Amino acid sequence: MHHLDFSHERDIDLDELVRRIIGYNSDADQTLVRKAYLYAQKHHSGQKRSSGEDFFIHPLNVATTLVKLQMDVDSIIAGLLHDVVEDCDVTPEEIEEEFNSEIAQIVVGCTKISKIKFKTKEETQAENFRKMVVAMAKDLRVIIVKLADRMHNMRTLQYVSEEKQKMKAQETLDIYVPLASRLGINSVKSELEDLCLRFLKPEIYYRLAEKVAMKKKEREGYIRETLEIVQEKLIEYSLKAEAKGRPKHFYSIYKKMMARGVDFDQIQDVLAFRVIVSNITECYKCLGIIHSSFTPIPGRFKDYIAIPKINNYQSLHTMILGPKAERIEIQIRTIEMDEIAETGVAAHWKYKEGPRKGRDKLAWIDELLEFNKSIQSGAELMDVVKNDLDIGGVFIFTPQGEIHELKYGATPLDFAYAIHTEIGNTCVGAKVNGKIVPLRHRMKSGDSVEILTSRTQRPSKDWLNIVKTGRAKSKIKQYLLKIERDKNIEVGKEILDKSFRVFSTSIKSLRKNGDFAKIIEDSSSRTEDDFYANVGSGKYSSKQVVEWLPQENKKTEAIQEQLDEIDSFSKSIAHSARKKSNKDNAVIVDGMHDVMVRMARCCNPIPGDPIVGYITRGRGITIHTSSCTRIDTCELGRGVEVAWNSEFIFKHPVNIRIVTHDKPGMLTSISQAINSIGINIKSAIAKSMPDRKGSFIFEIEVAGYSELLKVIGKIESLEEVLSVMRA
Numbered sequence: 001m002h003h004l005d006f007s008h009e010r011d012i013d014l015d016e017l018v019r020r021i022i023g024y025n026s027d028a029d030q031t032l033v034r035k036a037y038l039y040a041q042k043h044h045s046g047q048k049r050s051s052g053e054d055f056f057i058h059p060l061n062v063a064t065t066l067v068k069l070q071m072d073v074d075s076i077i078a079g080l081l082h083d084v085v086e087d088c089d090v091t092p093e094e095i096e097e098e099f100n101s102e103i104a105q106i107v108v109g110c111t112k113i114s115k116i117k118f119k120t121k122e123e124t125q126a127e128n129f130r131k132m133v134v135a136m137a138k139d140l141r142v143i144i145v146k147l148a149d150r151m152h153n154m155r156t157l158q159y160v161s162e163e164k165q166k167m168k169a170q171e172t173l174d175i176y177v178p179l180a181s182r183l184g185i186n187s188v189k190s191e192l193e194d195l196c197l198r199f200l201k202p203e204i205y206y207r208l209a210e211k212v213a214m215k216k217k218e219r220e221g222y223i224r225e226t227l228e229i230v231q232e233k234l235i236e237y238s239l240k241a242e243a244k245g246r247p248k249h250f251y252s253i254y255k256k257m258m259a260r261g262v263d264f265d266q267i268q269d270v271l272a273f274r275v276i277v278s279n280i281t282e283c284y285k286c287l288g289i290i291h292s293s294f295t296p297i298p299g300r301f302k303d304y305i306a307i308p309k310i311n312n313y314q315s316l317h318t319m320i321l322g323p324k325a326e327r328i329e330i331q332i333r334t335i336e337m338d339e340i341a342e343t344g345v346a347a348h349w350k351y352k353e354g355p356r357k358g359r360d361k362l363a364w365i366d367e368l369l370e371f372n373k374s375i376q377s378g379a380e381l382m383d384v385v386k387n388d389l390d391i392g393g394v395f396i397f398t399p400q401g402e403i404h405e406l407k408y409g410a411t412p413l414d415f416a417y418a419i420h421t422e423i424g425n426t427c428v429g430a431k432v433n434g435k436i437v438p439l440r441h442r443m444k445s446g447d448s449v450e451i452l453t454s455r456t457q458r459p460s461k462d463w464l465n466i467v468k469t470g471r472a473k474s475k476i477k478q479y480l481l482k483i484e485r486d487k488n489i490e491v492g493k494e495i496l497d498k499s500f501r502v503f504s505t506s507i508k509s510l511r512k513n514g515d516f517a518k519i520i521e522d523s524s525s526r527t528e529d530d531f532y533a534n535v536g537s538g539k540y541s542s543k544q545v546v547e548w549l550p551q552e553n554k555k556t557e558a559i560q561e562q563l564d565e566i567d568s569f570s571k572s573i574a575h576s577a578r579k580k581s582n583k584d585n586a587v588i589v590d591g592m593h594d595v596m597v598r599m600a601r602c603c604n605p606i607p608g609d610p611i612v613g614y615i616t617r618g619r620g621i622t623i624h625t626s627s628c629t630r631i632d633t634c635e636l637g638r639g640v641e642v643a644w645n646s647e648f649i650f651k652h653p654v655n656i657r658i659v660t661h662d663k664p665g666m667l668t669s670i671s672q673a674i675n676s677i678g679i680n681i682k683s684a685i686a687k688s689m690p691d692r693k694g695s696f697i698f699e700i701e702v703a704g705y706s707e708l709l710k711v712i713g714k715i716e717s718l719e720e721v722l723s724v725m726r727a
């Protein structure tokens with residue numbers, strides 16, 4: 001099984017290098033390798049690296065990496081010589097003379113790529129990609145040598161300035177990681193990703209490293225235990241296989257944390273197991289054995305054998321509940337598949353020594369070059385290249401040229417949350433490449449995106465259906481939960497006011513003598529707001545709350561019914577408050593119900609008018625009639641699609657006064673009657689009158705006169721009701 005270690009090697013010498021090459025390629029041209037070794041050593045002599053070591057340690061390590069990938073002799077020699085043109089004034093002609101033209105071409109390709117100045121500006125980056133693709137299209141080995149070069153530079157990045165560390169790591173993440181991924185060289189890709197994380201987000205990297213190390217013993221025990229069970233089962237079915245387990249790479253754990261918006265401790269599946277068998281039939285047989293020995297997790301099985309990934313990766317993936325009900329991922333593949341998974345395109349050169357094979361190209365590069373000819377815009381090319389390189393993500397630029405990687409299909413809303421939670425929460429739309437787009441617009445790689453915000457904007461439930469990234473989802477949910485809590489606190493305060501009044505006391509006077517603090521303590525709520533929220537959400541009924549009142553407040557008798565009424569009334573208030581949502585806005589913006597809009601004063605549209613919406617800076621969305629002549633010229637070109645919400649009903653607040661026989665439970669039965677025909681109650685006041693009559697004033701919301709009549713009729717039909725009128 002392959003787990004290539006690319007660590008910086010100091011002890012390797014010429015004999016060791018040759019020994020390793022012969023190890024997998026007995027026909028290798030030793031003489032040429034020895035010549036290249038001494039040639040590079042001579043030309044770099046006197047040069048030092050930032051670490052203080054002789055410069056030659058660098059090309060030697062690059063060559064060593066190429067040996068680990070089992071590349072051909074030309075590539076290894078090119079690795080040894082890759083910096084002599086740039087740093088030692090050796091001409092390509094000289095290399096061709098001393099070695100051969102293939103080697104010279106690879107070295108020239110590497111030198112060209114190293115001269116590309118990578119910047120984060122959109123156009124430049126597109127140009128970078130074009131050059132990279134052109135360089136590697138001539139000979140794929142150029143890019144493999146270049147990856148080995150970058151690998152060693154990343155491995156020794158701690159010796160350069162912090163500024164350079166960040167710059168190089170970002171460049172690696174933006175350009176080399178997608179390339180390694182597209183070429184299927186996963187061993188290089190995951191190692192580069194971990195190194196990028198280490199230098200770009202050191203706090204996160206070292207915290208992860210610490211967390212992973214902390215439970216090392218426990219995990220190793222767990223891996224051993226799981227492997228034993230797997231092995232036992234495989235032997236039982238007489239399947240010969242090699243099984244191994246290890247923690248996933250830091251970067252893939254980090255990506256999971258980001259995608260789900262959670263912390264390390266909440267990530268369950270940090271272990272990956274791999275079973276290597278001899279042929280495809282055994283892969284499926286092994287899968288069957290594992291699925292019948294453990295509980296498979298539905299929806300997590302992927303068959304990359306039947307449908308290989310675009311980079312030729314093949315394997316079966318499944319997720320099961322392992323011992324102690326832990327979720328573990330198991331990959332099942334053959335030896336060949338494993339080799340391709342680790343070394344990707346590099347596997348092409350194994351056993352394929354010879355000048356002609358070295359020119360192997362992948363079909364997609366041809367297509368890309370063909371396509372290149374018909375594309376004018378750099379951004380468009382980059383979209384194609386980037387999407388092709390890494391199907392997983394899109395690359396988006398801020399107006400300042402910063403680059404962000406987001407999930408494929410991500411919207412401006414995802415981008416807004418990727419920048420900052422507050423920007424996400426107040427996002428009303430975006431300008432993509434200078435053009436206004438709605439929130440649900442799907443972004444493409446290379447898009448330059450400016451987020452438009454408004455102080456009055458608030459996240460809504462609809463947003464959860466728009467966003468694609470876990471981060472945005474969890475931030476929206478967080479906000480919605482907070483709103484729910486705020487509402488509960490408000491309702492809780494109201495209920496307490498009502499309940500305490502029954503006992504002739506109040507929050508204020510209880511607070512004065514310190515009793516309120518005691519009540520909160522007795523309720524085992526952590527804070528005063530927690531206490532209100534618990535009352536508001538119905539976790540504590542008002543009956544329970546008064547239990548906590550000090551003794552001298554409990555004198556009042558026959559209060560049970562009053563408390564019952566408070567409880568049931570508060571429930572109906574809370575219910576109608578929660579029900580409020582979809583139908584509350586008159587205008588639907590871009591298919592969403594919950595976007596706050598402002599009617600333009602100039603034309604004051606009323607339902608039924610043809611309307612247009614414009615995004616205004618800082619003031620959200622303004623609605624004009626289509627025929628309005630006073631639309632600000634600066635608003636033009638910032639239009640969003642708007643429509644009248646057919647479900648929306650304009651509500652007018654109305655007070656009604658009800659007189660009843662003074663019977664217990666009247667408040668409840670009237671509230672129920674009103675709620676039963678779908679009318680919202682804004683507030684209610686009840687009082688007892690001297691002649692054994694009850695008087696109530698309800699503030700309700702109705703759409704019009706006929707609805708008001710309907711409510712009045714409904715209340716009048718109650719047995720104890722004496723009169724109902726508009727107050």
Ligand code: MN
Nearest residue numbers: 058082083149
């Ligand atoms: Mn180099």
